[in-house]
Amino acid sequence: MSPVPSLTTAVHQRLAEALAVARPEAADADPLLRPSDRADLQANGMLALAKRLKGNPRELAAQVVAGVDTGDVIRDIEVSGPGFLNITLADEAIVRTLAARAADERLGVPYAEHPGTMIIEYSQPNVAKEMHVGHLRSTVIGDALVRIMEFRGEKVIRRNHVGDWGTQFGMLIQYLIEHPHELDHDAGEEGGEAAMSRLNRLYRAARQVFDADEKFKERARGRVVELQGGDPETVAMWQKIVDESKIYFNAVYRRLDVLLTDDDLVGESAYNDDLAPLARELEESGVAVRSEGALCVFFDDVRGVDGERVPLIVRKADGGFGYAATDLAAVRNRIGTLHADEMLYVVDARQALHFKMVFDTARRAGWLPDGVAHHLPFGTVLGKDGKPFKTRAGDVVRLMDLLDAAVERAAEVVREKDAAGRLTEEEIAERAEQVGIGAVKYADLSTSRSRDYVFDLDRMVSLSGDTSVYLQYAYARIQSILRRAPEGARAEARPGLALAPAERALGLHLDGFAATLDAVAETYEPHKLAAYLYALATHYSAFYENCPVLQAGDPAVVANRLFLCELTARTLRLGMSLLGIHTPDRL
Numbered sequence: 001m002s003p004v005p006s007l008t009t010a011v012h013q014r015l016a017e018a019l020a021v022a023r024p025e026a027a028d029a030d031p032l033l034r035p036s037d038r039a040d041l042q043a044n045g046m047l048a049l050a051k052r053l054k055g056n057p058r059e060l061a062a063q064v065v066a067g068v069d070t071g072d073v074i075r076d077i078e079v080s081g082p083g084f085l086n087i088t089l090a091d092e093a094i095v096r097t098l099a100a101r102a103a104d105e106r107l108g109v110p111y112a113e114h115p116g117t118m119i120i121e122y123s124q125p126n127v128a129k130e131m132h133v134g135h136l137r138s139t140v141i142g143d144a145l146v147r148i149m150e151f152r153g154e155k156v157i158r159r160n161h162v163g164d165w166g167t168q169f170g171m172l173i174q175y176l177i178e179h180p181h182e183l184d185h186d187a188g189e190e191g192g193e194a195a196m197s198r199l200n201r202l203y204r205a206a207r208q209v210f211d212a213d214e215k216f217k218e219r220a221r222g223r224v225v226e227l228q229g230g231d232p233e234t235v236a237m238w239q240k241i242v243d244e245s246k247i248y249f250n251a252v253y254r255r256l257d258v259l260l261t262d263d264d265l266v267g268e269s270a271y272n273d274d275l276a277p278l279a280r281e282l283e284e285s286g287v288a289v290r291s292e293g294a295l296c297v298f299f300d301d302v303r304g305v306d307g308e309r310v311p312l313i314v315r316k317a318d319g320g321f322g323y324a325a326t327d328l329a330a331v332r333n334r335i336g337t338l339h340a341d342e343m344l345y346v347v348d349a350r351q352a353l354h355f356k357m358v359f360d361t362a363r364r365a366g367w368l369p370d371g372v373a374h375h376l377p378f379g380t381v382l383g384k385d386g387k388p389f390k391t392r393a394g395d396v397v398r399l400m401d402l403l404d405a406a407v408e409r410a411a412e413v414v415r416e417k418d419a420a421g422r423l424t425e426e427e428i429a430e431r432a433e434q435v436g437i438g439a440v441k442y443a444d445l446s447t448s449r450s451r452d453y454v455f456d457l458d459r460m461v462s463l464s465g466d467t468s469v470y471l472q473y474a475y476a477r478i479q480s481i482l483r484r485a486p487e488g489a490r491a492e493a494r495p496g497l498a499l500a501p502a503e504r505a506l507g508l509h510l511d512g513f514a515a516t517l518d519a520v521a522e523t524y525e526p527h528k529l530a531a532y533l534y535a536l537a538t539h540y541s542a543f544y545e546n547c548p549v550l551q552a553g554d555p556a557v558v559a560n561r562l563f564l565c566e567l568t569a570r571t572l573r574l575g576m577s578l579l580g581i582h583t584p585d586r587l
Contacts (some may be wrong), residue, residue, distance in 0.1 A: 004108025036560035057083025116341030164267035175206035192251020225242030293317030409434030
């Protein structure tokens with residue numbers, strides 16, 4: 001089915017045509033349509049245009065009103081104030097447009113005009129280390145962007161750029177070679193938590209020996225060289241650690257219900273063979289220069305507090321490579337081999353300078369076209385004290401512990417709502433998982449990406465306010481109405497009916513779904529979708545309070561209101577799914 005133009009688009013076109021007739025020299029002028037509390041829409045473009053043409057804005061606005069083709073879309077249009085246009089849409093146009101959206105499985109949302117290959121890098125945990133609260137935002141924001149961009153028709157390549165290389169692996173591998181059964185699975189010890197437990201034991205034991213035994217420390221450092229050189233035994237032990245970590249990562253990703261799989265995991269090790277040629281090419285081209293034995297790239301606009309230029313170190317003085325070289329190799333691979341048209345890096349704000357330097361270096365080397373790579377920084381998860389979220393002991397909060405607490409708190413909410421005891425324990429557990437995980441994800445995604453937010457479980461699982469539970473409850477309430485509809489009652493759009501104010505407000509908001517997704521895709525900000533969905537649930541709540549559905553009396557009104565209920569539910573379900581959140585039919 002063809003995309004469904006919004007009512008705003010239809011009105012914009014009619015105003016633009018009237019403007020072009022009134023003032024042919026301003027045929028490209030934008031009417032500047034905005035939602036209004038005085039009418040359905042307000043056009044503000046006449047003020048700026050009249051100033052440009054040295055005319056009177058009210059006279060220009062009056063000319064547009066006289067020439068606009070209202071047709072069956074605009075019910076009323078009037079000049080207001082210094083030259084605004086207040087526009088009221090026809091009820092029939094609202095219902096007819098919504099019917100067209102409902103007839104499309106995509107709810108009238110168009111595919112991107114010029115879809116391409118987009119690489120989204122997110123999550124980025126470290127092998128042999130537990131994921132903590134600091135990994136939450138990257139994982140959740142990245143997953144939502146993947147879902148939204150794929151829905152719009154982009155070819156999305158997910159990249160989980162894990163830390164699986166470096167000096168600490170010499171210590172871990174050497175210990176594992178000397179204690180080969182450290183990662184063996186005990187009877188009944190399976191799953192992500194067990195895998196992480198084994199890795200924690202390995203790390204603690206290896207670190208204890210490394211700190212106490214100088215000879216072991218020397219062997220561990222030698223093992224790093226063996227790893228970088230591809231020694232079979234060393235690589236086999238390294239792979240064992242990586243595989244154990246994958247078991248744990250996948251358990252976290254399943255719990256969070258994100259799309260990442262082993263196929264998306266491309267660690268720093270994947271680029272190891274590319275680093276020496278990359279460094280040589282940068283040096284030969286003059287992009288990188290030697291400084292105190294290290295290979296560095298300098299920038300005139302990156303300086304320290306002493307005024308000296310701060311370099312990006314591609315290769316250290318001892319010949320080793322850091323993650324700057326790995327990130328450069330990843331850029332070159334993603335453009336040259338994967339042919340990315342766009343690359344999004346969902347990494348916290350503290351890495352902003354690093355990525356600026358990496359991208360600038362890649363552009364100077366000719367590997368990265370302008371406008372292709374975007375660092376999407378995000379803020380910090382805070383505790384109720386306004387400081388970075390920690391345990392009472394001051395440790396970083398384990399991600400699995402955080403999710404366990406959210407599900408436990410959600411179970412209490414589900415039990416409270418199920419006072420009649422209709423749900424089985426299995427159903428309560430399932431809904432608690434959907435509500436708890438959804439609450440954590442929504443709290444993150446409803447916050448502007450660049451802002452910090454406070455992790456407050458009581459607020460997150462509240463049935464009131466801007467929470468996923470509020471949205472899930474709105475969806476479940478609609479499903480209850482649809483289930484209780486009498487036999488023979490159909491959800492059907494009836495364009496000939498006059499709409500109540502709450503019906504109009506709900507209908508106009510439903511018509512804005514596609515425009516919202518356009519805005520999210522343009523700025524890579526999922527919180528705009530979350531805000532739209534919260535406003536949708538709020539409009540539905542007003543509709544529910546003021547417009548009886550099953551008791552409306554007139555069968556045509558019942559059918560039309562059931563239609564509005566059904567379309568609202570479909571929009572909530574689709575929108576929430578694009579955020580990676582479930583909408584249970586019952587709560």
